[in-house]
Amino acid sequence: VVNPKMAQLQNDGNVIFGLGPALMEQIVYDGGQATNPNLADYAIPSIRDLPAELISVCIESDAGEMHGIGEMTLPPVAPAIANAIEDAVGVRIKDLPITAEKVLRALKEKSQR
Amino acid sequence: MILNVNGNRRDVHEGTRTLLEVLRDELGLVGAKEGCGVGMCGACTVLVNGKPVSGCLVLAAQAADKEIVTVEGLAKDGKLHPVQQAFIDERAFQCAYCTPGFILSTAALLKENPNPSEGEIREYLSGNLCRCGSYQNILKAVSESSKRLR
DSSP states (O other): OOOHHHHHHHHHHHHHHHHIIIIIOOOOEETTEESOOSTTTSOOOOGGGSOSOOOOOOOOOTTOOOOOOTTTTSTTHHHHHHHHHHHHHSOOOOSSSOOHHHHHHHHHHHHHO | OEEEETTEEEEOSOTTSBHHHIIIIITOOOSSOOSSSSSSSOTTEEEETTEEEETTSSBGGGGTTSEEEOGGGSOBTTBOOHHHHHHHHTTOOSSOSSHHHHHHHHHHHHHHOSSOOHHHHHHHGGGSOOTTOOHHHHHHHHHHHHHHHO
16 A cells, blocks of 8 residues: 555545445436435535544555555445345345435334235 | 735625625635535635634625635744644545635634534534545544644
């Protein structure tokens, strides 16, 4: 890892950006018109959404090639949260964002089955 | 109309435009950024009489008899403000579009509350959004600033 401090920061950013589509971000359309096209109605992660603990571990490998980190640790955030929810309460949410309402509905459906 | 900006009296013409527009377009102070334009993102934060306000929501004329501080006004005698230096030392930004707003909000927070808890920092800075997600380093920079300013 060439620059560990910036690698950690980039990874933090990926995780926090990834929390957005995973848990809160959704454009709502009504007849083709976006009804929440601003930051008042379309929430993105703020500093209050920063997890209490967020640790990046960079793994060194001689076989690794030199390349930028980019956003490669962003896509796993949503599936990781979905897996954690299934592990915790036994329901699998398959569409984003994973809202409290969706989890509650899934739990109710499960209990009726 | 006269605006008192960063300790200087500046003559401006367009009092009916937003403070942000006048600062950027008339006075060339482009530290404050337009993000959302509706007061939700904090990128346009400036201090008016020591309080952080969204420059996009205030008309220039409303700030006429007040003391305005932008990020350009924080450094003194060629030396960065301790909050600015802490943001650099802790690498508290990636693209840095939100940084002037975060720095001014932090400076205002530490004036009001020199030794804030992590919860108080999170609450005070929740009106500033960082799309790159550098919040963890921002928290460190605020704690570090608080130590240095005490």
